[in-house]
Amino acid sequence: MERYNFQVIEKKWQIEFSKKKLYREKGNKFYCLEMFPYPSGKIHMGHVRNYTIGDVIARYKYLNGYNVLHPMGWDAFGLPAENASKQNNLHPKDWTNQNIKNMKSQLKMLGLSIDWDLEFSTCDKDYYKHQQEIFIDFFNQGLVSRKETYVNWDPVEKTVLANEQVIDGKGWRSNAIVERKKLSQWFLNITKFSDELLEDLEKLEGWPEKVKLMQKNWIGKSFGCEIDFQIDSEKEFVKIFTTRPDTIFGASFIALSVDHPLSKNFQSNGNFNEFKKECNKTGTTEEALAHAEKIGFDTGLFVKHPFLDKKIPIYFANFVLMDYGTGAIFGCPAHDQRDFDFAKKYNLGIIKVVDDSKLGELEEAYTGSGKLINSDFLNGLDVSAAKEKIISEIESKNIGVRKTLYRLKDWGVSRQRYWGCPIPMIYLEDGSVVPVEKNELPVELPDDIDLNSQGNPLESHPKWKYTTHKATGEKAIRETDTLDTFVDSSWYFLRFCSPNHQKSPFDEEKINYWMPVDQYIGGIEHAILHLLYSRFFTKGLNKFNNKIGISEPFKNLFTQGMVCHESYKDKNGNWLYPNEIIKVDSKTVVKKTDKSKVTVFPPESMSKSKKNTIDPEIMIKDYGADAVRWFILSDSPPEKDVQWSDSGVVSSNKFLQKIWDLNYSINNRKEKKINQKNEKEFISTINSYINKINNSINDFRFNVSIAAFYEIYNHFTSFMKKDLSNSTLKEYIIKINKLMIPFVPHLAHECLNLLKCKSINEWPKIEKSFLEEINFAIQINGKTRDIIKIKKNSKVETINKIVLSGSKAKKYLEDKKIIKTIFVNNKIINYIIK
RNA sequence: GGGGCGAUGGCGGAACUGGUAGACGCGCCAGUCUUAGGAACUGGUCUCGCAAGAGGUGAAGGUUCGAGUCCUUUUCGCCCUACCA
Numbered sequence: 001m002e003r004y005n006f007q008v009i010e011k012k013w014q015i016e017f018s019k020k021k022l023y024r025e026k027g028n029k030f031y032c033l034e035m036f037p038y039p040s041g042k043i044h045m046g047h048v049r050n051y052t053i054g055d056v057i058a059r060y061k062y063l064n065g066y067n068v069l070h071p072m073g074w075d076a077f078g079l080p081a082e083n084a085s086k087q088n089n090l091h092p093k094d095w096t097n098q099n100i101k102n103m104k105s106q107l108k109m110l111g112l113s114i115d116w117d118l119e120f121s122t123c124d125k126d127y128y129k130h131q132q133e134i135f136i137d138f139f140n141q142g143l144v145s146r147k148e149t150y151v152n153w154d155p156v157e158k159t160v161l162a163n164e165q166v167i168d169g170k171g172w173r174s175n176a177i178v179e180r181k182k183l184s185q186w187f188l189n190i191t192k193f194s195d196e197l198l199e200d201l202e203k204l205e206g207w208p209e210k211v212k213l214m215q216k217n218w219i220g221k222s223f224g225c226e227i228d229f230q231i232d233s234e235k236e237f238v239k240i241f242t243t244r245p246d247t248i249f250g251a252s253f254i255a256l257s258v259d260h261p262l263s264k265n266f267q268s269n270g271n272f273n274e275f276k277k278e279c280n281k282t283g284t285t286e287e288a289l290a291h292a293e294k295i296g297f298d299t300g301l302f303v304k305h306p307f308l309d310k311k312i313p314i315y316f317a318n319f320v321l322m323d324y325g326t327g328a329i330f331g332c333p334a335h336d337q338r339d340f341d342f343a344k345k346y347n348l349g350i351i352k353v354v355d356d357s358k359l360g361e362l363e364e365a366y367t368g369s370g371k372l373i374n375s376d377f378l379n380g381l382d383v384s385a386a387k388e389k390i391i392s393e394i395e396s397k398n399i400g401v402r403k404t405l406y407r408l409k410d411w412g413v414s415r416q417r418y419w420g421c422p423i424p425m426i427y428l429e430d431g432s433v434v435p436v437e438k439n440e441l442p443v444e445l446p447d448d449i450d451l452n453s454q455g456n457p458l459e460s461h462p463k464w465k466y467t468t469h470k471a472t473g474e475k476a477i478r479e480t481d482t483l484d485t486f487v488d489s490s491w492y493f494l495r496f497c498s499p500n501h502q503k504s505p506f507d508e509e510k511i512n513y514w515m516p517v518d519q520y521i522g523g524i525e526h527a528i529l530h531l532l533y534s535r536f537f538t539k540g541l542n543k544f545n546n547k548i549g550i551s552e553p554f555k556n557l558f559t560q561g562m563v564c565h566e567s568y569k570d571k572n573g574n575w576l577y578p579n580e581i582i583k584v585d586s587k588t589v590v591k592k593t594d595k596s597k598v599t600v601f602p603p604e605s606m607s608k609s610k611k612n613t614i615d616p617e618i619m620i621k622d623y624g625a626d627a628v629r630w631f632i633l634s635d636s637p638p639e640k641d642v643q644w645s646d647s648g649v650v651s652s653n654k655f656l657q658k659i660w661d662l663n664y665s666i667n668n669r670k671e672k673k674i675n676q677k678n679e680k681e682f683i684s685t686i687n688s689y690i691n692k693i694n695n696s697i698n699d700f701r702f703n704v705s706i707a708a709f710y711e712i713y714n715h716f717t718s719f720m721k722k723d724l725s726n727s728t729l730k731e732y733i734i735k736i737n738k739l740m741i742p743f744v745p746h747l748a749h750e751c752l753n754l755l756k757c758k759s760i761n762e763w764p765k766i767e768k769s770f771l772e773e774i775n776f777a778i779q780i781n782g783k784t785r786d787i788i789k790i791k792k793n794s795k796v797e798t799i800n801k802i803v804l805s806g807s808k809a810k811k812y813l814e815d816k817k818i819i820k821t822i823f824v825n826n827k828i829i830n831y832i833i834k
Numbered sequence: 835g836g837g838g839c840g841a842u843g844g845c846g847g848a849a850c851u852g853g854u855a856g857a858c859g860c861g862c863c864a865g866u867c868u869u870a871g872g873a874a875c876u877g878g879u880c881u882c883g884c885a886a887g888a889g890g891u892g893a894a895g896g897u898u899c900g901a902g903u904c905c906u907u908u909u910c911g912c913c914c915u916a917c918c919a
Contacts, residue, residue: 001874210838210914217837220918242919255919294917319917329919337835338917407918527914634859635846643846647860655859695850704848707858714858777854782900784854822899828853830899 004660006624006653010746014111017745021115022058022068030066031514032058033496033554035522035530036075036489039099039121043106045563045606045632045644046523048616052629053560053638053702054521055112059742060697062113063763069514071118071496072107074100077420078485079157079173085451092419093447096123106617111625111745120499122421122488127495129442130505131488132424134541136435139425141544143189146433151412153181158455159416160185186423186481187410190536194219194406196551197535206556208639211527218528220407225391226326227400229254229303232311238262238303241325241405245394246386247332249375250353252343254303255296255317257327262299263316272297272316279318294319294342306399307376317342325405333365340365354383411533413484418449418457420482427477428469437470443478456480489530490537493517493553504547511548520554527559558700561641563632564603567612571596575611578646603643614644626744627653633743634706655710656747662716663737663751666729675723682719684770686712686732691766693739706743712736730755735764778809779830785809796823803829 034054037047058070074096081092088095100121107114120127138144152161156174166178190197198219201212224243231238238254256262258276266272275297296315303312312330319338320329333343333350340362343350353375356366372378377393378386394400414423422443424436436443446464449457458464458480469476491505497514498507531554538553568576570591581598583589589598606613619628631652636642689708696704716733734757740748741760752760771792776799778786786808790799803809813831820832 213838214914217915222918224919240919244919317917319919321918324918331919336919338919405918524913637847640847645846645860648846651860699850701848703846704858707848710858775854779853779900782853782898784900787854820899822853824853828900830853832899 001657001661002664004657004747004750006626006656006746007621009750010109010111010625013746013749014108016749017111017113018108018116022062022070022113023115024062024065024067027065027067029069029514030058030061030519031069031497031517032061032519033071033493033517033521035520035526036073036492037103038078038080039074039076039096039103040080041099041102043103043616045614045616047107048110048628049560049563049632049638049642050521050523051107051110051112052632053558053700054519055110055629055745056633056697056702056742057519057521058113059745060763063738063741063761065763068113069118069496070112070114071499072112072114072116073119073492073496073499074121074123075485075489075492076100076121076123077482077488079159079417079419081419082417082451091447092451093123096121109617109620109625110629113745118496118499120495122485122492123419123445125442125444126502127492128421128445128488130495131421131483131491132436132441132443133438134491134505134537135483135487136424136438137545138188138540139435141540143192143540143544145187145189145410146184147187147410148182148184149412150180151183151185152178153183155179160412160414183414185412185414186425186479187412188487188536190411190533191406191408193536193539194221194408196539197408197532200535200539200552203552204554204557207554208557208559211524211531211557211559214527215532218408218532222405222407223403224405225394225400225402227306227330227394229306229312229330231314232302232304238314238328239326240328240330241403242330244332244335244387245390245400246372246375246378246381246383247335247353248305248307248330248390249372249378250332250334250351251305251312251330252333252349252351253331253339253346254312254314255320255329255331255339255342256299256314257320257322258297258316258318259322260316260320260327262314266299266316275316294338294345296342296346298346306394306397313348315342315346323409324407334362335365335367337365337367353378411484411536413487414481415484416456416459416480417482418445418451420485421445421488422458423479423481423483425479426467426469427479428472428474429476433479434469440470445482458482486529486533490533491541493520493534494538494541494548506547508547515548516550516553516555519556519558521558521560523562524559531557558639560638561636562605563644564641565606565612565614565644566603567601567610569599569601571598575609577611578614605641606644614646619649623649623653624656624746626656626747630656630706630744633702635703637703638700655713656744658713659709659740660747660751662713662720663733663754665720666716666726666733667754669720669726669729671726673723674725678719678722678724679728680770682715682724682728683732683767684773685715686735687767687770689715690735690739690764691771694766697742702743709736709740709743738762738764774826776826777828778803779828780809780812781832782830784828785812792826796821796829799823799829 032054034050058068062068076096081096084095085092122128135144152166154161154171154174154176156176157171160183161171161178170176171178198216198221201215204212222243224241225245226239226241227245228237228239240254258279278295294317296317299314299316301314303314305312320327331339331342333339333348334352335354350362351374352362353372354366355370355373356368357370369383372381372386378389381389391402395402422445424441424443425433426436427433446461449461451457453460465478465480467476467478468474494506494511494515498510501507534553539551542548542551565578568581568589570576576591576598580592581589582592589600590596591598616628627649631649632642634652635648689712692708693705734752734755737748737751738760773789774792776788776790777784778788788802813833816833818831818833822830
């Protein structure tokens with residue numbers, strides 16, 4: 001067998017790839033983008049999968065005649081750099097640049113078709129300068145506001161977190177229980193686009209339904225109305241929000257959040273304060289929240305029912321949130337489960353107002369549809385009609401208004417951190433806040449900082465902090481907060497179109513040509529945050545700057561699954577890396593060092609904490625980049641999780657070796673006799689495989705493409721032995737090599753080189769004339785009895801003749817009466833017999 | 835609690851709009867060749883059966899000439915989300 005030396009050959013082609021880009025003079029544009037990597041220092045298998053998928057698409061589109069943009073850069077700001085700096089006494093800038101250098105060389109080892117001339121980092125002042133400009137534009141357009149609000153304070157990271165960064169009441173990174181703290185913060189007013197962000201989801205046909213649904217739920221639009229309930233014996237009102245105004249005749253209590261303004265009246269009430277404490281104690285775990293008991297505090301106050309001569313008690317309740325709606329609700333126990341639980345506990349009335357067509361007492365709330373009962377003028381209407389009627393009634397009585405509510409909140413972007421984009425605002429002595437003059441940009445991050453100072457190092461950097469307002473010469477103080485790093489990644493895809501443009505964030509002409517991104521590829525973990533923010537930025541820029549002419553940044557989105565591996569624990573309960581264990585047999589796994597027994601845990605997403613990671617660089621060095629790419633694409637559909645297996649990559653390597661050997665053998669094959677039947681059969685099958693590969697690439701089913709290559713290899717080896725011309729074999733192995741370029745670019749190029757192929761930058765066309773014969777199924781009573789090869793569009797009569805003259809199905813038809821024949825062109829014929 | 839996705843051999847997974855179930859790979863079994871090795875090659879591998887054949891896609895029912903695919907019910911698993919009024 002002819003050896004293939006991937007170490008030497010891959011390096012050789014990587015030099016070629018870095019010179020050769022995917023641009024073409026002619027052809028439609030195609031912008032292929034993978035999600036922005038954070039420069040953590042080393043690539044992991046998740047990156048390998050992401051960029052391999054992207055590379056397949058980029059190269060495939062290029063070979064099919066597209067002018068392809070395939071850039072890469074670095075999402076380089078963020079907390080890890082600061083933490084690492086403290087540990088290693090290395091400046092965040094140096095730590096980040098080192099990491100970038102290392103990761104870039106690792107990515108190059110994968111043989112990706114990236115145009116590195118477009119590379120930039122978000123921590124480059126050339127980049128964040130333009131970001132500051134956009135921020136100021138947004139500020140002038142009313143898309144930025146400053147609000148004094150309660151924020152999610154992470155006591156470990158000593159910073160504010162966005163709502164989206166709080167998971168189960170804990171910081172997404174530190175896992176510390178998040179505290180509430182009142183701070184003045186900068187907000188991007190994403191809620192100004194709530195409706196557009198929601199409605200435009202429908203335009204995104206190339207997005208997974210799942211992601212669109214997650215965004216829809218996150219925006220959380222709901223219809224209903226506000227109603228004012230007059231507090232008995234007082235002039236005050238309680239304003240509530242409800243989506244079920246139709247159930248107002250079933251109202252039996254009012255529930256307020258403990259933070260509701262009315263709570264001021266109870267500040268000196270010890271019982272109330274105790275109750276409030278009790279509410280705050282409610283656990284933060286999922287389990288606790290799911291089963292948290294509904295508890296209330298009776299205020300002793302009542303409201304008047306707006307349509308009945310009835311008093312309704314007011315409670316404070318732990319399940320009412322201040323930051324949604326008005327922080328107050330009316331409870332209709334019969335038709336809301338929470339209200340039902342609450343009413344049971346405090347013995348409040350349960351009045352059925354929607355007919356559930358069941359007799360007797362309710363055992364749980366009925367939330368379905370039906371006709372209204374016990375509801376005066378609403379009786380007999382169904383739920384939606386009742387809603388309409390009651391809302392107009394409420395509006396005409398002037399006690400409330402129709403209202404649409406969103407769950408989406410404005411995006412708090414202030415971070416009390418050093419390693420981020422400085423917010424280009426200054427505070428004047430009179431207390432006003434103004435943007436930095438645009439010609440003063442960038443507001444540069446100072447290098448000389450003391451990272452060991454408490455809190456934000458920018459706070460304790462007087463030279464940087466104290467400045468003057470250039471327009472008036474007034475003394476001023478800089479904003480020392482920096483921007484959330486999600487801001488950095490909300491427009492980088494625009495910058496890639498013209499990364500060196502100096503005058504403005506982007507060259508309009510370039511944007512108009514390249515945007516939107518034709519294919520965006522990344523992880524599902526960005527389904528909400530990053531993708532929603534990017535959509536918001538695009539809309540913000542489009543609406544006010546009118547520069548980009550698009551309202552959605554990503555035409556097609558693909559979310560890949562994770563890379564998984566088993567994890568191992570030794571007898572002392574310590575996690576072990578895969579290379580610290582030995583598999584004795586299918587059941588026994590032992591530790592390398594002392595041969596002690598190891599417990600094996602089922603595969604899950606690779607993570608450093610469980611040490612179930614595989615270093616891509618080692619795999620590339622041992623088996624070659626092509627083998628790693630091949631394996632990661634071959635084993636599972638790309639949107640599903642894939643399980644890394646060493647034996648899988650070993651066999652990938654072996655197969656690629658065989659492909660090389662096949663090319664070599666064809667190149668040196670002795671000429672054989674020519675057999676026309678063989679020629680035709682060989683070529684027609686190859687054409688059906690080309691068809692299969694085209695379809696599977698277009699559908700992102702690369703595992704199916706790869707299966708087809710295995711079949712192709714088997715097809716070639718069986719025909720190598722038969723009578724078939726060398727020219728045919730050579731012609732078609734060249735086509736196959738071209739089909740392999742997107743998957744294994746090094747090997748494919750080397751093979752084409754071996755065969756002295758000159759025209760490599762084109763995709764093989766299917767020769768339709770060779771796809772005339774098809775497999776056709778013969779069924780008897782719905783059971784398949786034979787498969788025959790026939791010409792496309794053969795007539796029933798022709799098929800009948802073939803069946804009766806010699807097919808395996810013939811014997812089933814003898815002496816039988818055919819009562820019906822079902823014929824489906826090019827597929828089956830089904831004889832129904834008695 | 836709400837929402838979504840899924841269930842096919844020992845394993846990962848194929849099967850385009852209903853039309854050859856199990857492609858392809860891994861693993862396993864047997865054989866060949868061997869400086870007997872975790873190399874290479876050949877054959878086998880859903881179940882029952884010597885065979886012809888029959889059964890078979892989590893379970894039950896339905897529609898159809900024909901169901902892994904469509905409908906109803908149900909069980910299990912995974913993911914997201916959360917007192918959102």
